[in-house]
Amino acid sequence: MRFQSILEEIVTTLRPRLGEQGQVADYIPALARVPAAQFGIALRTCDGQEAQAGDSDTPFSIQSISKLFALTMGMRAMGEGLWARIGREPSGNPFNSLVQLEAEQGTPRNPFINAGAIAVTDRLVSQGDPKAAMLELVSSLCGEPVHFDEEVAASEAATGFRNIALGNFMKSFGKIDNDVATVLDAYFHHCAVRMSCLQLARATGFLCRDGRHPFSGEPLLTERQTRRINALMLTCGTYDAAGEFAFRIGLPCKSGVGGGIVAVVPDHLSLCVWSPALDATGNSLLGMQALELFAARTGLSVF
Numbered sequence: 001m002r003f004q005s006i007l008e009e010i011v012t013t014l015r016p017r018l019g020e021q022g023q024v025a026d027y028i029p030a031l032a033r034v035p036a037a038q039f040g041i042a043l044r045t046c047d048g049q050e051a052q053a054g055d056s057d058t059p060f061s062i063q064s065i066s067k068l069f070a071l072t073m074g075m076r077a078m079g080e081g082l083w084a085r086i087g088r089e090p091s092g093n094p095f096n097s098l099v100q101l102e103a104e105q106g107t108p109r110n111p112f113i114n115a116g117a118i119a120v121t122d123r124l125v126s127q128g129d130p131k132a133a134m135l136e137l138v139s140s141l142c143g144e145p146v147h148f149d150e151e152v153a154a155s156e157a158a159t160g161f162r163n164i165a166l167g168n169f170m171k172s173f174g175k176i177d178n179d180v181a182t183v184l185d186a187y188f189h190h191c192a193v194r195m196s197c198l199q200l201a202r203a204t205g206f207l208c209r210d211g212r213h214p215f216s217g218e219p220l221l222t223e224r225q226t227r228r229i230n231a232l233m234l235t236c237g238t239y240d241a242a243g244e245f246a247f248r249i250g251l252p253c254k255s256g257v258g259g260g261i262v263a264v265v266p267d268h269l270s271l272c273v274w275s276p277a278l279d280a281t282g283n284s285l286l287g288m289q290a291l292e293l294f295a296a297r298t299g300l301s302v303f
C-alpha cells in the first residue's frame with residue numbers, strides 16, 4: 001500500500017479545516033498557549049516502512065498517551081498483580097471524574113482514566129523511579145532521546161487540583177501505598193513527555209508486533225498482554241467517545257488532551273496523528289477525522 005501518498009492526501013484534505021472548530025485544552029495553562037492550527041500524521045509498519053506528512057516532526061505534549069506506556073511498565077513489573085486494584089471496564093464518566101470512585105471504594109474502572117493511571121503510577125513508585133523509567137522506555141522505543149516538558153509538568157502540578165483530589169481520595173480507601181505528592185509528581189511528568197507523531201508511531205510499534213520492541217525485536221510484553229492493551233485501548237482509550245471511535249474507525253486508539261491520538265492496526269502498523277484543537281469529548285477533532293479517512297482509504301480495521 002502506498003502509505004506516503006495516503007497520508008499526504010489526508011493532510012491536503014484536512015488542512016483547510018484547521019482552526020475552524022474545536023478548542024485547545026485550556027485547563028492546563030501551558031497547553032492553552034499551543035497554536036491550534038497544526039496537524040501532523042505518521043506511521044510505521046511492522047516491517048519498518050515509515051510515512052509521514054504535515055507537522056509530523058513537531059514535538060507536542062503526549063498527555064494521556066503516556067498512560068499506555070505507564071501501563072506497559074506496570075504489566076512488565078507486576079504481571080497479573082497489577083489488576084488487584086484496577087478494573088478493565090469503560091467508565092462512562094469523564095476521564096477525571098470522582099463520582100464512580102466513591103461508589104467503587106477507590107478502585108478505578110480502568111488504567112486509562114486519570115484515577116487508573118495514578119493508581120498504576122503508585123505501583124510504579126513502589127518499584128523504583130517511574131520518571132526515569134518512563135524516559136528510558138520511550139527513548140528506547142523510538143530510538144532517540146525523549147524529554148519532559150518541565151513547564152507543562154509544573155503548570156499541571158500548580159493547577160491539577162482534581163488529580164490531587166483523586167490521589168488523596170484513593171489513598172483514603174487504602175488503595176495508594178505511597179506519598180500522594182510523589183505519585184502525582186511522577187504522573188504529571190509522564191503526561192508532560194514531549195514527542196512528535198513520528199516518534200510516537202515508532203514507539204507504539206510494539207503494540208502491533210505482539211509486544212516485541214519495534215527496533216530490536218526483543219519481547220517487551222507477551223502476546224497476551226499486548227492483546228489486552230489493545231483491547232483496553234479500543235474500549236477505554238478515547239474518553240467517553242470509545243464507542244464512536246469503534247463505530248467510525250474500528251482501531252484501538254489512545255488519545256491525549258495535547259491533541260495526539262495513537263492508533264494500532266495489529267500485525268500491520270502503528271500510527272499517530274496530532275492536531276491540538278479538541279472536540280467536546282476531549283479528543284483531537286481533526287485527529288479523529290484523519291483516522292476516519294485513513295480507515296476508509298486503507299480498509300484497515302480490526303473488524
Ligand code: GLU
Binds near residue numbers: 063064065257258
Ligand atoms: N494531564 C492530564 C490530566 O491529568 C491528562 C489528561 C488527558 O490527556 O486525558 O488531566
